[in-house]
Amino acid sequence: MMSSPSLEQIKTFTPLELQELINALLDEVLKTGNPLEISRDGQLFQILPLEHLESDNKLDDLEPHPEVYVGDPDDLVNISWEHELSLDLP
Template identity: 45%
Template structure:
């Protein structure tokens, strides 16, 4: 992480912001002994992370509530 003073930030804000966007590396600013950080925020489209799964049940979830399994399994309970 790059560290800069408040004066450096003030004098070079546009160049530093461009550098953050290009590299993805945040910068840390020291202001009167307190630290601030400028970081890039990546906006991800959550839907593009979905994976096609053909074996998944598609339909109305309420229909699953009334499924009976008595014919599918045979368990003799004592």
């Protein structure tokens, strides 16, 4: 049997306040791209922007980090690693 919440636990909203709260939560999902999770009766639901589902390539979701390598990327092609290689195995 489910117990009723106490009066201290009950939050009161007008329909307009509830609509504004939902809109604020949806705006946050759009701004951050992070899904909103809703739990009801042991089931978990997610609200997320549809663009997350439309992407066929997961690499498209990666954010660029140009600060990781500073320099000309073409220089990486010509790096010689032979001096690092040791074929003297025990």
